[in-house]
Amino acid sequence: MKNLLLYSFLLLSFAIFAQEKDFHLPKANDEFADKKYAEAEAEYRISLSNNPKKSISAYNLGNAIYKQNNNSEALFSYENAIKNSTVRPEKHKAYHNSGNIYMKEKNYSAAVEAFKNALRNNPNDEETRYNFALAKKMLKNNPPKKDDKKDKKDKKKDDKKKDDKKDKKDEKKDGNQKDKNDQKNNQDGQPKPKPGGIQKERVQNLLDAVNNEEKKIQDKVNAKKVKGKPIQTEKDW
Numbered sequence: 001m002k003n004l005l006l007y008s009f010l011l012l013s014f015a016i017f018a019q020e021k022d023f024h025l026p027k028a029n030d031e032f033a034d035k036k037y038a039e040a041e042a043e044y045r046i047s048l049s050n051n052p053k054k055s056i057s058a059y060n061l062g063n064a065i066y067k068q069n070n071n072s073e074a075l076f077s078y079e080n081a082i083k084n085s086t087v088r089p090e091k092h093k094a095y096h097n098s099g100n101i102y103m104k105e106k107n108y109s110a111a112v113e114a115f116k117n118a119l120r121n122n123p124n125d126e127e128t129r130y131n132f133a134l135a136k137k138m139l140k141n142n143p144p145k146k147d148d149k150k151d152k153k154d155k156k157k158d159d160k161k162k163d164d165k166k167d168k169k170d171e172k173k174d175g176n177q178k179d180k181n182d183q184k185n186n187q188d189g190q191p192k193p194k195p196g197g198i199q200k201e202r203v204q205n206l207l208d209a210v211n212n213e214e215k216k217i218q219d220k221v222n223a224k225k226v227k228g229k230p231i232q233t234e235k236d237w
Contacts, residue, residue, distance in 0.1 A: 022047055025057055032060070037067040038205035039212075055085035059094050071101045092121035096128050099135065108139035 028043030044061035048054060062077030074097075081094040099114030115132035122128065 022050065022054075022057075024050070025054075025060075028057075028060065028064070032064055032067075035067075036209075037064050039209040040064045041068070042206045042209040045206075053084045055081045055090050055094075058084065059090060062094070062097065066097070066101070071105060075101055088121040092118050092125065092128070095121065096125070096131070099128075099131060103131070103135060103138070106138075106142070108135055108142060109144065111135040112139055 024043045024047040028040045028047060031037075031040035031043060041061060041064040044057050044064055048057040048061060051057070058077050059081035062074045062081065065077060066074035078094040078098045078101075082091050082098075085091045085094065095114050095118035099111045099118060102108070102111035102114055112132065112135045115128055115135055118128045119125070119132060
């Protein structure tokens with residue numbers, strides 16, 4: 001698969017100087033360049049929290065998350081970047097990277113649409129054009145099984161009718177047992193993780209990154225205090 005890699009994360013970083021000063025975005029870019037993806041993610045999130053409409057931060061956040069193997073959350077960030085972006089180059093790159101993720105997940109129909117939208121925003125990008133052609137080829141070779149879906153749907157309807165008849169017949173007999181089973185399931189069931197949720201390990205990495213930054217700031221403050229403290233000497237009588 002040719003060039004199915006993320007675009008450079010440094011997407012129009014110069015634009016930050018046209019806006020209010022954002023110290024977290026360039027710092028996050030440096031962390032990303034050093035492959036410190038958890039630290040970069042933390043800084044991108046702070047940048048984004050200060051300005052939720054900043055599409056550059058959302059896009060770069062998606063790249064940092066993608067590097068930590070969380071595709072669904074990376075897609076969410078790319079969608080956020082697309083929604084808030086006002087320029088075609090940003091939309092193009094976010095759509096392109098979304099298409100790469102869909103290809104990785106073998107969701108070829110979604111990949112085709114993503115690359116198509118990327119080309120609409122930059123018709124001259126050869127990598128996107130190649131990926132678009134590849135996605136269409138993979139979709140052609142792996143078409144959605146419509147017949148199977150229809151058969152499953154019809155079977156589900158038949159099963160539901162049978163279940164409804166059986167439920168009406170045995171409603172009184174099984175009512176109490178059903179309540180007991182429901183109560184047991186509620187007690188023993190485990191909560192399901194939300195789609196796109198942050199993994200526990202990544203949460204700890206984020207916390208560590210933030211704590212490290214706070215420690216650095218505190219050390220600088222203490223250093224300044226020590227430097228500015230007057231030195232007392234004994235009087236020479």
